[in-house]
Amino acid sequence: xxxxxxxxxxxxxxxxxxxxxxxxxxxxxxxxxxxxxxxxxxxxxxxxxxxxxxxxxxxxxxxxxxxxxxxxxxxxxxxxxxxxxxxxxxxxxxxxxxxxxxxxxxxxxxxxxxxxxxxxxxxxxxxxxxxxxxxxxxxxxxxxxxxxxxxxxxxxxxxxxxxxxxxxxxxxxxxxxxxxxxxxxxxxxxxxxxxxxxxxxxxxxxxxxxxxxxxxxxxxxxxxxxxxxxxxxxxxxxxxxxxxxxxxxxxxxxxxxxxxxxxxxxxxxxxxxxxxxxxxxxxxxxxxxxxxxxxxxxxxxxxxxxxxxxxxxxxxxxxxxxxxxxxxxxxxxxxxxxxxxxxxxxxxxxxxxxxxxxxxxxxxxxxxxxxxxxxxxxxxxxxxxxxxxxxxxxxxxxxxxxxxxxxxxxxxxxxxxxxxxxxxxxxxxxxxxxxxxxxxxxxxxxxxxxxxxxxxxxxxxxxxxxxxxxxxxxxxxxxxxxxxxxxxxxxxxxxxxxxxxxxxxxxxxxxxxxxxxxxxxxxxxxxxxxxxxxxxxxxxxxxx
Amino acid sequence: xxxxxxxxxxxxxxxxxxxxxxxxxxxxxxxxxxxxxxxxxxxxxxxxxxxxxxxxxxxxxxxxxxxxxxxxxxxxxxxxxxxxxxxxxxxxxxxxxxxxxxxxxxxxxxxxxxxxxxxxxxxxxxxxxxxxxxxxxxxxxxxxxxxxxxxxxxxxxxxxxxxxxxxxxxxxxxxxxxxxxxxxxxxxxxxxxxxxxxxxxxxxxxxxxxxxxxxxxxxxxxxxxxxxxxxxxxxxxxxxxxxxxxxxxxxxxxxxxxxxxxxxxxxxxxxxxxxxxxxxxxxxxxxxxxxxx
Numbered sequence: 001x002x003x004x005x006x007x008x009x010x011x012x013x014x015x016x017x018x019x020x021x022x023x024x025x026x027x028x029x030x031x032x033x034x035x036x037x038x039x040x041x042x043x044x045x046x047x048x049x050x051x052x053x054x055x056x057x058x059x060x061x062x063x064x065x066x067x068x069x070x071x072x073x074x075x076x077x078x079x080x081x082x083x084x085x086x087x088x089x090x091x092x093x094x095x096x097x098x099x100x101x102x103x104x105x106x107x108x109x110x111x112x113x114x115x116x117x118x119x120x121x122x123x124x125x126x127x128x129x130x131x132x133x134x135x136x137x138x139x140x141x142x143x144x145x146x147x148x149x150x151x152x153x154x155x156x157x158x159x160x161x162x163x164x165x166x167x168x169x170x171x172x173x174x175x176x177x178x179x180x181x182x183x184x185x186x187x188x189x190x191x192x193x194x195x196x197x198x199x200x201x202x203x204x205x206x207x208x209x210x211x212x213x214x215x216x217x218x219x220x221x222x223x224x225x226x227x228x229x230x231x232x233x234x235x236x237x238x239x240x241x242x243x244x245x246x247x248x249x250x251x252x253x254x255x256x257x258x259x260x261x262x263x264x265x266x267x268x269x270x271x272x273x274x275x276x277x278x279x280x281x282x283x284x285x286x287x288x289x290x291x292x293x294x295x296x297x298x299x300x301x302x303x304x305x306x307x308x309x310x311x312x313x314x315x316x317x318x319x320x321x322x323x324x325x326x327x328x329x330x331x332x333x334x335x336x337x338x339x340x341x342x343x344x345x346x347x348x349x350x351x352x353x354x355x356x357x358x359x360x361x362x363x364x365x366x367x368x369x370x371x372x373x374x375x376x377x378x379x380x381x382x383x384x385x386x387x388x389x390x391x392x393x394x395x396x397x398x399x400x401x402x403x404x405x406x407x408x409x410x411x412x413x414x415x416x417x418x419x420x421x422x423x424x425x426x427x428x429x430x431x432x433x434x435x436x437x438x439x440x441x442x443x444x445x446x447x448x449x450x451x452x453x454x455x456x457x458x459x460x461x462x463x464x465x466x467x468x469x470x471x472x473x474x475x476x477x478x479x480x481x482x483x484x485x486x487x488x489x490x491x492x493x494x495x496x497x498x499x500x501x502x503x504x505x506x507x508x509x510x511x512x513x514x515x516x517x518x519x520x521x522x523x524x525x526x527x528x529x530x531x532x533x534x535x536x537x538x539x540x541x542x543x544x
Numbered sequence: 545x546x547x548x549x550x551x552x553x554x555x556x557x558x559x560x561x562x563x564x565x566x567x568x569x570x571x572x573x574x575x576x577x578x579x580x581x582x583x584x585x586x587x588x589x590x591x592x593x594x595x596x597x598x599x600x601x602x603x604x605x606x607x608x609x610x611x612x613x614x615x616x617x618x619x620x621x622x623x624x625x626x627x628x629x630x631x632x633x634x635x636x637x638x639x640x641x642x643x644x645x646x647x648x649x650x651x652x653x654x655x656x657x658x659x660x661x662x663x664x665x666x667x668x669x670x671x672x673x674x675x676x677x678x679x680x681x682x683x684x685x686x687x688x689x690x691x692x693x694x695x696x697x698x699x700x701x702x703x704x705x706x707x708x709x710x711x712x713x714x715x716x717x718x719x720x721x722x723x724x725x726x727x728x729x730x731x732x733x734x735x736x737x738x739x740x741x742x743x744x745x746x747x748x749x750x751x752x753x754x755x756x757x758x759x760x761x762x763x764x765x766x767x768x769x770x771x772x773x774x775x776x777x778x779x780x781x782x783x784x785x786x787x788x789x790x791x792x793x794x795x796x797x798x799x800x801x802x803x804x805x806x807x808x809x810x811x812x813x814x815x816x817x818x819x820x821x822x823x824x825x826x827x828x829x830x831x832x833x834x835x836x837x
Binding site for chain 1: 554555556581614615616635636641642644645647648649650674677678762766769785792800802803804
């Protein structure tokens with residue numbers, strides 16, 4: 001007789017399974033890392049030797065959250081101090097407090113500078129002056145903190161940095177220069193730099209390697225801790241050069257017994273020529289493990305809306321800014337999509353503006369006409385400005401949308417004032433319309449662009465409140481159950497992992513999140529305050 | 545200083561063909577920087593060394609991938625001491641943004657911005673709302689526009705010429721069937737002093753030099769640079785500013801300029817390159833008026 005492995009039955013106050021046959025339960029039975037079933041106390045009698053585990057008896061249990069669009073860079077940015085406006089949880093679980101005024105920011109910088117060893121540059125990230133009143137950060141402010149140490153302050157948008165005079169001197173940008181991306185006032189350069197050429201040069205001469213270094217073990221571990229703390233049991237690293245060194249590291253680190261999540265690593269097509277990218281995709285397909293999934297290719301079609309680099313349809317940017325950038329020429333997209341589709345990989349296309357979404361839909365429609373792929377599940381990432389007609393086409397073509405829910409809160413006001421304008425901004429990230437038109441919907445954080453936090457993303461789509469407390473697009477709000485779907489089965493479907501994760505159903509991985517409160521009982525505006533008590537991965541309680 | 549030539553233009557305009565021919569026929573050590581390394585079609589027999597991001601050719605030329613940080617790629621290629629760096633911008637990139645880097649990256653001087661356009665496809669591409677702004681942006685700062693595929697353009701050639709002229713009237717236009725353009729043609733070809741009586745029309749650029757050791761007034765020079773006529777395409781040279789004892793390298797192109805600190809300058813002089821419409825007498829007066837009093 002085969003030796004039976006142990007059966008554990010977790011008991012909870014309430015279990016919401018996202019499984020239609022057994023939508024609610026109090027007990028979940030697990031064995032060999034998988035779910036045997038969910039139900040009541042009778043489960044204990046179904047399996048010989050089953051042991052009840054009551055440690056979560058007064059908690060609420062859900063399927064582990066799935067973050068369908070994040071970046072492992074979230075784990076790397078914490079090598080440097082945070083200077084953002086909002087409080088943010090660090091990988092060690094501590095709260096990095098936000099700075100709400102320029103004076104606060106400077107005081108923080110002064111304290112950081114005092115602790116830093118001689119000779120090291122001071123690099124900080126997340127600065128968000130959109131929320132600060134009064135004058136903009138100037139190099140004089142940074143020079144007052146240190147006249148000799150290079151200081152680089154990266155903005156939350158990722159498109160702007162502020163540097164001190166010593167950095168400017170090293171770049172060779174003299175005060176009399178007039179180049180794109182160097183902000184100036186009547187007294188010369190302010191030290192605020194925009195756009196990759198100037199930013200890259202300044203970061204290079206400042207020393208310290210910059211913020212975005214190659215992902216390493218510590219960065220990946222930090223990312224996984226961040227994810228686990230907010231209840232995520234599967235997270236994506238949705239744009240990565242998957243060279244041998246990186247893939248070996250990912251295999252090693254995800255195999256560590258206490259690595260607390262499953263990682264989906266998407267090949268970033270822009271890191272490769274098409275032929276090389278296709279070859280690398282073929283090499284990686286099917287070489288994953290239970291905790292590491294390959295088989296997704298990420299294409300980036302346009303830029304960002306708040307950076308005015310997204311591609312918008314008529315009437316364009318509300319403030320009259322010129323239309324944004326293509327990272328892939330529209331005429332090339334079809335060929336690239338077809339090449340990757342033929343590998344059997346699944347394609348995720350970054351489209352922020354609605355012109356980009358339209359272009360992606362057009363390309364896929366043409367490709368599918370000559371190269372049909374059942375179950376291709378091509379997913380538009382962000383897809384922030386899609387309207388009902390675009391969602392209908394997406395549904396017809398078998399596409400999914402992973403919407404940037406957190407944008408409503410973080411940039412909703414800016415979208416209304418500057419980018420999409422007051423009429424289109426409330427229609428952004430139209431989750432209810434997408435669902436109504438039959439498009440599978442996920443929602444995401446795009447960490448480190450905004451913090452990881454599926455409960456926060458749920459709060460965003462359920463309330464649609466901006467940072468100033470205005471409701472944007474009441475008709476696009478989701479119910480709590482629909483929102484939960486968008487952070488569990490929804491993203492699982494977009495990753496072709498819905499057979500294994502995303503609900504508490506027999507045979508699936510026993511990935512669970514344990515909450516302090518019931519998201520279906522707390523008032524909607526309190527969703528984001530619910531505490532994550534624990535996560536369970538493959539039946540084992542994670543320690544982070 | 546290493547001369548830097550940026551070649552831009554939309555997909556299909558013939559950039560790669562042109563770059564491959566420049567490499568194959570090079571009589572100088574050219575370093576080519578490209579986005580898509582795989583598209584460089586060099587005869588394998590000519591390659592003497594290659595790795596993932598660069599290859600060295602028997603004629604001394606080198607071809608490198610741009611990678612994530614264009615400035616870092618420039619810095620690294622400078623260590624190979626090439627005589628000319630040619631950058632092939634991606635088909636959707638703004639080559640003018642790339643060219644500006646040559647103004648700030650030490651050791652480089654910016655040659656003309658060369659933008660290729662497919663004479664047969666240009667009217668159609670400029671009518672496509674999704675990409676028209678990208679093409680206009682590329683052509684909008686060009687010093688030299690190379691119209692390619694003129695043999696198959698037929699009647700659209702005239703239309704393409706007119707479109708280019710409307711977008712960038714001061715650009716010199718070169719027409720070619722197959723991208724077979726000599727490297728010498730992709731430079732600010734100005735009439736030689738002694739050849740003044742030869743066909744000047746084939747040298748559309750003019751040059752004029754400001755020679756005066758006296759320093760400029762900072763504010764006045766900045767104001768002058770900000771209001772230069774469109775006929776002025778480039779300024780390069782050394783000058784003094786205010787009571788600052790040192791010398792400054794000034795590089796100007798298309799309403800943008802950079803001053804960088806210079807050392808061991810033999811002569812203060814500014815070389816100005818422009819189109820035939822450049823009014824040298826007016827410039828002489830403007831520069832003199834900007835001197836420090």
